[in-house]
Amino acid sequence: MAASTSLALVLAVCCCCCYAASVAPLSSADSSGEFLQCLAAGVPSQLVVTRGSSSFASVLASSVRNPRFLAPGTVRPLCVVTPTNASHVQAAVLCGRRHGVRLRVRSGGHDYEGLSYRSVRQEVFAVVDLAGLRSVRVNRRAATAWVDSGATVGEMYYAVAKADAGLAFPAGLCPTIGVGGHFSGGGIGMMMRKYGLSVDNVLDAMVVDANGRLLDKKAMGRDYFWALRGGGGESFGIVLSWKVRLVAVPRTVTVFNIQKTLAQGAVDAVTKWQTLAPAALPDELTIRVVVQNKQALFQSLYLGTCDQLLPVMGSRFPELGMTRADCREMSWLQSMVYINGGTSSTPVEVLLNRTTSLSVYTKNKSDYVKQAIPSASWEKIFPWFDGAAGAGLIILEPHGGRVGSIADGNTPYPHRSGVLYNIQYVAFWPTTTATPAVPDWIKNVHAFMEPFVTSNPRDAYVNYRDLDIGENAVAGGVTSYENGRVWGEKYFGAANFRRLALTKGKVDASDYFRNEQSIPPLVSTK
C-alpha cells in the first residue's frame, strides 16, 4: 500500500513538470482557440480539461497503462474532453472537423503504443475520453447487454455476473482493459475456444461517424458494422456502445496453474501443448502458457468441475501430472479475479478498480504459429527467457475451437483457420531505470523466432499494437493505402485490409479519424 501510494505521488509530481516542459508549440493557435470556443457551445465547460487546468495532468494520466508515454517530450493533446452524453461526443467531432483539430478516442487507455492519448509526430489534437460513459445494461431474459465503451472488461464481467451468475462474456484477462479499444481490435480471452472472440459476439453498436451522426447497425450498413468489429480503434469513428450476446457458464468452473522447470520436462510439455491445446482438448478447456525464467507456467480455465476435468487431463495431457490438489473450483466471476493474480477469496470487487499500476515500463510484440515448433527448437528458445535484466516473457494463447472455425473474412480478425496459437512477447524493466528506451532483447528474440512463425505476412494482433511493424505515411492529404499495407496486412490479412480501406473510403474519405496505424481510405474506382 505504502509503496503504491508513494509511486502514485512520484508520478503525479513527475507529470506536472513534464507537462509544463513539453507543451508543444501549436501549429495553428487560431484554430485551436476556435475549436475550444466551438466546444464550449456543445459541451459543459467542466467536461473540457485544457492544458492550463490544474487537473490536466491527472486527467490525462488517469487510465494510462504504460509509463513510457508519460515521459517528457511526449506529444500531448490540446485538451481532454470527458463526455457524459452522446451529444458531447457529436459536438467534439463537429467542432474538430470545422476547425481542423483531430480527435484521439480513449476508452481504457491500454493501447500498447499510447495512441489514444499521444501522437508520435507534432500535431494539434484533442482526446475524447469515454471513461464517463460506462454503463452496462444487462437484459437477462434475452442474454444480451449494451455495454458502453468506457466500461472496463472487469466492470462488464462484474455487472453481467451480478445480474445472472450463469451468464458471462468472452474477453480479455486484464480487468482494466477498456471495452472500446478491446472490442475494436478483436478480444482474445480464456473462453474464445468455446465462444469465439469478443467481436464474434457483438450484435449491434452505436457509433458517432466523421459527420457527427449517431448511427446504429442498421443505419451504418453492413461494411461499416463489419469494420468496427476488429478493424482496430480510431479509424471508423467513436463507438459509444456495443450490444453483445452473453454466453452461458456453469455455476462452478475450475482453474489451475501448473509450473514446469526444464528439469521437470517443460520443453516436452510445451511441444505437446502446441497441437493439443488448440485441437485435441474440449472447447470448454483453455490452457495458456507463460514462458519465463526458463520455466513454463500452464494456466487453465475449465468450464466445468474438477471431477470432470481430471480424467480429461489424465488421458490427454498426462505430462502435466495434474492432480485434484491442483484444482481450484469457484464461480466464473471469481475465476476472472484468480487468473489475474488474485486468490479464490479475493473480493470480486477488485474487478471494479480502474487504477492501473505504473511500476514497470513494457514493450510487447506478437506472432502467430501455424506449424508446431519442434522440441529441439524449444530447447533453443527457452534460454531467451532466462530472467536476466531486460529479458522478459512470452504468453502463448491457444486458438482452435470456435475462434478457429469462423471464416477469416467474417470479421477483420483473420487469424483463424489453421492457427495453433498467438505468441505475445513482453519486455519489462523498472521505471527506476534512467531511461524508458526499449531493451534490445525484444527485437532480438523476435528476430530469432522468425523461422517458427507465420510469414508473408508475418501476422500480428492489432490489439497488441506495435509501431515497429510500420506507420502510416500521408500522401495527398490522406494516409496512403500502399504504405498502410506494410503493417495492415499483418494485422488483418490482404483481403480484410483491402475491405477495411474501401470501407474507410466510404465512411471517412477525408481521413479525419487518423493515427499512426489507422486504416487509410481507399476510394473504389469501380
Ligand SMILES: Cc1cc2nc3c(=O)[nH]c(=O)nc-3n(C[C@H](O)[C@H](O)[C@H](O)COP(=O)(O)OP(=O)(O)OC[C@H]3O[C@@H](n4cnc5c(N)ncnc54)[C@H](O)[C@@H]3O)c2cc1C
Ligand atoms: C495489461 C493488459 C492486458 C491485456 N490483455 C489482453 C487480453 O487478454 N486479450 C486481448 O485481446 N487484449 C489484451 N490486451 C490488449 C487490449 O485489448 C488493447 O490494448 C485494447 O486496445 C485496449 O483497449 P482500451 O480501450 O483500454 O485502449 P485505448 O488506449 O483507450 O484504445 C485503444 C485504441 O482504440 C481506439 N479506441 C478506444 N476507444 C474507442 C472507441 N470507443 N471507438 C473507437 N476507437 C476507440 C483508441 O483511439 C486506440 O487507437 C491487454 C492490454 C493490457 C495493457
Ligand SMILES: *[C@@H]1O[C@H](CO)[C@@H](O)[C@H](O)[C@H]1NC(C)=O
Ligand atoms: C443525453 O442527453 C439527451 C438529451 O438531453 C437525453 O435524452 C439522454 O438520455 C442523455 N444520455 C445520457 C447517456 O445521459
Ligand SMILES: *[C@@H]1O[C@H](CO)[C@@H](O)[C@H](O)[C@H]1NC(C)=O
Ligand atoms: C504487455 O503485456 C503485458 C501482459 O499482458 C501487460 O501487462 C503490459 O501492460 C503490456 N504492455 C503494454 C505496452 O501495454
Ligand SMILES: *[C@@H]1O[C@H](CO)[C@@H](O)[C@H](O)[C@H]1NC(C)=O
Ligand atoms: C487499485 O489498484 C491499484 C493498482 O494496482 C492499487 O494500487 C490500489 O491499491 C487498488 N485499490 C483498491 C481499493 O484496491
